[in-house]
Amino acid sequence: MRRIEYYFRETASGLRRNGIVAFAAMSTAFIALFLFGLALIIGRQLSLVIDAYTRNVEVAIYLTDPVKVETVDRLQATLLELPAVAEVAYENKQDAYERFRELYINQPTIVENTDPDAIPASLRVRLADTAQYDQVAAAMGCAPNEQTGRIECTQPGVREVRDYSDLLDRLTTINRVLSRGILSIAILMLASAVALVANTLRMGMFARRREIGIMRLVGATNWRIRTPFLIEGLVEALIGAGLAIVALFMVKVVFIDRLRGQIAFLPLVRNADLLAIAPWIVIVAALIAVIAGLIGMRRFLDV
Amino acid sequence: MISLQNVSKAYPKGVTALDDVSIEVEKGEFVFLVGPSGSGKSTSLRLLTREEDPTGGEVYVAGKNLAKLSTWGGVPKLRRNIGCVFQDFKLLQDKTVFENVAFALEVIGKPKHVIDQRVPEILEYVGLGDKLNNFPDELSGGEQQRVSIARACVNRPLVLLADEPTGNLDPNTSVDIMRLLDKVNKIGTTVVMATHDQAIVDAMRKRVIELDKGRVVRDQSRGVYS
Numbered sequence: 001m002r003r004i005e006y007y008f009r010e011t012a013s014g015l016r017r018n019g020i021v022a023f024a025a026m027s028t029a030f031i032a033l034f035l036f037g038l039a040l041i042i043g044r045q046l047s048l049v050i051d052a053y054t055r056n057v058e059v060a061i062y063l064t065d066p067v068k069v070e071t072v073d074r075l076q077a078t079l080l081e082l083p084a085v086a087e088v089a090y091e092n093k094q095d096a097y098e099r100f101r102e103l104y105i106n107q108p109t110i111v112e113n114t115d116p117d118a119i120p121a122s123l124r125v126r127l128a129d130t131a132q133y134d135q136v137a138a139a140m141g142c143a144p145n146e147q148t149g150r151i152e153c154t155q156p157g158v159r160e161v162r163d164y165s166d167l168l169d170r171l172t173t174i175n176r177v178l179s180r181g182i183l184s185i186a187i188l189m190l191a192s193a194v195a196l197v198a199n200t201l202r203m204g205m206f207a208r209r210r211e212i213g214i215m216r217l218v219g220a221t222n223w224r225i226r227t228p229f230l231i232e233g234l235v236e237a238l239i240g241a242g243l244a245i246v247a248l249f250m251v252k253v254v255f256i257d258r259l260r261g262q263i264a265f266l267p268l269v270r271n272a273d274l275l276a277i278a279p280w281i282v283i284v285a286a287l288i289a290v291i292a293g294l295i296g297m298r299r300f301l302d303v
Numbered sequence: 304m305i306s307l308q309n310v311s312k313a314y315p316k317g318v319t320a321l322d323d324v325s326i327e328v329e330k331g332e333f334v335f336l337v338g339p340s341g342s343g344k345s346t347s348l349r350l351l352t353r354e355e356d357p358t359g360g361e362v363y364v365a366g367k368n369l370a371k372l373s374t375w376g377g378v379p380k381l382r383r384n385i386g387c388v389f390q391d392f393k394l395l396q397d398k399t400v401f402e403n404v405a406f407a408l409e410v411i412g413k414p415k416h417v418i419d420q421r422v423p424e425i426l427e428y429v430g431l432g433d434k435l436n437n438f439p440d441e442l443s444g445g446e447q448q449r450v451s452i453a454r455a456c457v458n459r460p461l462v463l464l465a466d467e468p469t470g471n472l473d474p475n476t477s478v479d480i481m482r483l484l485d486k487v488n489k490i491g492t493t494v495v496m497a498t499h500d501q502a503i504v505d506a507m508r509k510r511v512i513e514l515d516k517g518r519v520v521r522d523q524s525r526g527v528y529s
Contacts, residue, residue: 006409211406214393217352218458219382220410222375 010228011235017207018200022236025196029240029288030247032189033281037248039182040277041269045256046175048267050168052103057089058165059125059136063157067092067121071157075123078139078155084132089124096121103267107260120159133163190284193240194292197233201296204229226297233296234289241285245278304330304462304493305351310360312346312517320346321357322517328495330461333488335504336497337528338514344497347514348464351495352385353378365461383411386455386463386492390470392447394439394454400426401435404454411458421457429453429483445476449483456487463487465496469503477503501528 015022054060061075072090079088091099097116104110125136137143140161141154153161205212215225249271256268305328312321321343328334336344349355350362353369362369365384372378394403404422413421426432429449439447448468455463465484469477481503488494498504504511504527511526512519 210393211395214395214406215410217382217387217393218407218411218454219379219384221379224410224412 007228007231011231015232015235018204018232021196021200021203022232025193025200025233025236026240026243028189028196029193029237029285030243032186032193032288033241033244033285034247035182035186035189036284037244037277037281038251039179039186040280041248041252041274042182043175043179044273044277045269046171046178048103048269050171050175052267054164054168054171057087057124058127058163058168059133060162060164061123061125061136061140061158062120062160062162063122064159065093065117065120068157072123075140075155075157079123079125079136082132082135082139084127084129084135085125086128087126091122091124093117093119093121106268106270127165133165137161137163190288193237193288194295197236197288197292198296200236201229201233201292204232205297226293229297230289230293233292234286237285237289237292238282240288241281244281245274248274248277304328304332304365305495306361306363307347307350308361308363310347310350310357310362312343312350312355313358319517321350323360324514324517324519325360326512326519326522328493330493331488331491333485333494333507333509334496335507335509335511335526336495336514337499337504337511338520340499341516342514343517344514345466348387348466348495348497351462351464352382352387379411383458384461386452386458386460388448388451388455388463388465388468390467392439392444392451392471394447394450396439399436399438400431400442400450403439403450404457407454407457413458422453425453425457426450428456443476444472445479448472448476448480452480452483452487456492460492462493462495465494465498467498467500468496469498469500474502478506481507504528 061079063071063075076088076090079085093116096119100114100119101111127133127136137151139155140158142151142158142161143154144150145152151161153159212225252269252271252274259266260268305326307324307326310321310324311319313319320341324343324347326347336347338344346355350357350369351364353372356370364381367377367381369381372381395406398406401422404426405418408418408421423432423435426435429452431446431449431453434442434446439450442450448471452463452468463484468484469480472480477500484494484496485507508525508527510524511521511528512523513521513529
């Protein structure tokens with residue numbers, strides 16, 4: 001108990017003494033962690049969009065109602081024989097509706113206005129080679145109708161075949177570029193945060209070099225001497241993490257929630273997604289503190 | 304209690320502080336280390352607390368080979384058994400007398416009830432029972448040195464190392480401080496004191512080890528300064 005009280009007191013006085021430097025460390029940690037979280041959220045948002053529009057596969061084959069088991073088996077066998085096809089999965093009507101509801105759970109009007117029966121069962125095809133979509137179309141007997149220009153498929157049970165490979169490719173690229181761009185800025189900022197936290201620790205140790213000298217002299221262990229500084233770094237990083245999490249919620253409320261209802265059929269990140277990101281931000285904050293501690297105290301504390 | 308066996312200490316720039324020094328100090332002894340500046344007195348003391356490592360030979364304190372102590376556990380434990388007193392007192396100016404002494408116990412994790420009992424006790428012992436709440440700058444040099452001796456002794460060390468403890472004090476005060484160190488010695492603490500102070504060494508008639516250019520040139524029981 002007394003030990004905890006001791007560490008708490010030492011940490012508080014350290015933060016007070018370091019004032020402006022501690023503030024710099026905290027705000028850098030905040031910006032770094034915010035960008036890190038932002039990259040995660042954008043990644044999550046885009047993967048929701050990708051999931052909604054393409055189901056993460058290149059080709060969807062929508063089936064006519066009612067779906068017969070033999071039809072599914074036959075089509076699956078046909079598809080799997082094609083060299084361009086890597087994987088085929090069947091999604092029945094209930095599953096398709098469930099997934100739809102799950103995606104738009106935040107937009108109940110969309111769900112309410114959709115007839116469960118309107119969502120078709122489908123075969124989801126992952127291509128081994130996206131350039132070979134034509135193989136799939138041909139196997140399903142799809143060709144443009146000469147009069148209407150619409151694509152019609154002659155295979156029994158097939159309503160429509162859609163090629164999403166282009167869209168999937170584009171969305172994935174956007175996702176990659178955005179996430180990586182923000183993530184690399186975040187990493188740069190994380191490195192600065194480490195340097196600044198390490199610097200506050202070092203300044204704190206310099207300011208207290210007489211105390212530290214006496215502590216060593218009378219036989220205080222390394223941990224006893226280091227822990228208050230480690231906690232100080234941890235507190236700085238965790239305050240940054242707390243602010244970053246709050247700021248991310250604000251971004252969601254101000255920017256993402258505004259989109260709700262503006263664009264039909266666009267699934268949006270939810271509070272639950274943010275809550276899932278929060279522990280990662282805290283973990284990264286703790287890492288900042290630990291690395292800063294290792295760097296900041298390395299030279300100072302050889303016995 | 305203390306044993307230096309063929310100890311040498313050379314610094315990287317080619318300075319030899321100690322050259323094949325062997326010294327044995329028994330439990331409860333009072334020893335003066337004398338010699339001119341740079342003769343190796345302070346280095347010897349710093350080897351005993353493992354603030355420095357010898358470049359040759361071995362150092363034993365209380366039966367332990369210091370080279371074998373771990374930085375994490377062994378060295379702190381060694382230092383808890385050694386009290387140190389310096390010429391410049393090394394007191395913390397923003398702490399009271401009580402807090403300065405309590406600090407030494409607090410940072411080695413002693414519980415509050417032990418601190419509240421031992422600190423006033425030791426301050427009474429060194430004659431500062433009425434100055435608990437004064438700050439160091441409100442005390443005379445002699446009183447400050449008493450605080451520092453109290454801090455060194457509060458954890459009941461086996462050995463007390465004093466590096467020029469009277470170097471900043473006038474002769475009368477120095478005599479008082481020596482009486483106190485003698486008192487600490489009488490209760491069984493081994494005392495090693497490095498000093499230039501001829502009058503004190505001559506008056507005390509204790510064992511004298513004289514160093515010159517890093518070598519022991521004299522080791523005399525009940526000796527004088529030169």
